Amino acid sequence: MRRWGLTVPLPGVPLAAHRDLVRALPDLGWTDLWTAETAGADAFTPLALAAEWAPDLRLGTAIAPVQTRGPGLLAMSAATLAELAPGRFALGIGASSPVIVEQWNAVPFDRPYARVRDTLRFLRRAFAGEKVDERYETFAVRRFRLERPPARPPRVLLAALRPGMLRLAAREADGAITNWLGAADVPKVRAELGAGVELVARIFVCPTEDVELARKVGRSLVAAYLTVPAYAAFHEWLGRGPALRAMREAWAAGDRRAAAAAVPDEVVDDLVVHGSPDRCRDRVREYVAAGVDTPVIMLVPTGPGQVDQVGAVHALSPDGAATRWPSPA
Known part of the structure; x- marks a missing residue:
C-alpha cells in the first residue's frame, strides 16, 4: 500500500477545527496521521480525536519521548489508542532531547540509547498482557500489568538517526522514524536499517513558491x-x-x-x-523512491500572509490537482 502521511495539528489551526479536514483526508488519498510532541499538543490526544473522526486512517506518534512519562503511563496511553484504533495505531518512541527532557520536564537526560531499548522491551511485555516485574538497566518496574491490554498490540517504531539506533530498530522494533534528512540521504539510512523494515520520514514542506x-x-x-x-x-x-x-x-x-x-x-x-504543489509532491516522491516507506509531511508556516494551511493539505494530496498554493486564509 502506498502511504502518504500528514503531521497534525496543523500550525495555527485550533485542534477542534481539524475535524472536517481529518474526515476528508482518506478521500483525498492520505493514509496516515502522525503527531509530534515538543511544547504544543501532546502526542496522544489529537490521535484520540482522529480515531473517531476518520476510522480508516493509520495513526502514529512521532514521537513520544521515553523519559517524560513513566513506563507504565506510556504503556497505558498507547494501549488506549490501540483500543480506539485497533490495528491502526503505531507507537513511535524516542530519546527526544536534553532541552525537552531536562529543561522542560525536569527529568535527567540519562543514557538515551539504553532507555529507549529498555522501554521497547518493557512495552512488548506490557502489551502482551504480562505482569512485568523486572529491573532493566535504566529503570525498574515492580508488578505492573495493564488492566486493558490491547487485543491488537500496536506496532512500535523507534526514532533513529544514526547506525546504533537504526540497528536497534531493525533488531527489536517494527520500524524506524527519521527526521531532518534529504532524499539523497535516505539510502545511507536505509543501508543501516536494512530491507523489509518500515522507514517513516518526517518531511518539512514550506508551502510557497x-x-x-x-x-x-x-x-x-x-x-x-x-x-x-x-x-x-x-x-x-x-x-x-x-x-x-x-x-x-x-x-x-x-x-x-x-x-x-x-x-x-x-x-x-x-x-x-x-515550490509549487506539483514540485513539492515530486520532491516527496523522491524520498519514497530512495527507500522511505511512509513519508509524513510537516507543513512549515511561512509567516504573515501565509497560505491557508487546510488548503495546502488539499494541494499536497498525492493526486491533488492544484498547481498553485491557495490564497491566505
Whole structure:
C-alpha cells in the first residue's frame, strides 16, 4: 500500500477545527496521521480525536519521548489508542532531547540509547498482557500489568538517526522514524536499517513558491534543530559537517541571527521542500523512491500572509490537482 502521511495539528489551526479536514483526508488519498510532541499538543490526544473522526486512517506518534512519562503511563496511553484504533495505531518512541527532557520536564537526560531499548522491551511485555516485574538497566518496574491490554498490540517504531539506533530498530522494533534528512540521504539510512523494515520520514514542506522566503524560513529552522547534539551528530555522519560548521560556531557563540545566516542555501534546499504543489509532491516522491516507506509531511508556516494551511493539505494530496498554493486564509 502506498502511504502518504500528514503531521497534525496543523500550525495555527485550533485542534477542534481539524475535524472536517481529518474526515476528508482518506478521500483525498492520505493514509496516515502522525503527531509530534515538543511544547504544543501532546502526542496522544489529537490521535484520540482522529480515531473517531476518520476510522480508516493509520495513526502514529512521532514521537513520544521515553523519559517524560513513566513506563507504565506510556504503556497505558498507547494501549488506549490501540483500543480506539485497533490495528491502526503505531507507537513511535524516542530519546527526544536534553532541552525537552531536562529543561522542560525536569527529568535527567540519562543514557538515551539504553532507555529507549529498555522501554521497547518493557512495552512488548506490557502489551502482551504480562505482569512485568523486572529491573532493566535504566529503570525498574515492580508488578505492573495493564488492566486493558490491547487485543491488537500496536506496532512500535523507534526514532533513529544514526547506525546504533537504526540497528536497534531493525533488531527489536517494527520500524524506524527519521527526521531532518534529504532524499539523497535516505539510502545511507536505509543501508543501516536494512530491507523489509518500515522507514517513516518526517518531511518539512514550506508551502510557497517564493524561494527567498522559503530559504529564510528554512535557515531559521535548520539552525534551531541542527545545533541540537543528536541532529548535529546525524549530519556529521551524513557528511554535512563542513557545510554547517559556521552555523554551529555562531550558535555556540550565542549569535542566533548569524547562525541562521550561515546556513547554505543548498542545505536548506536539501532539507526543506518548497515550490509549487506539483514540485513539492515530486520532491516527496523522491524520498519514497530512495527507500522511505511512509513519508509524513510537516507543513512549515511561512509567516504573515501565509497560505491557508487546510488548503495546502488539499494541494499536497498525492493526486491533488492544484498547481498553485491557495490564497491566505
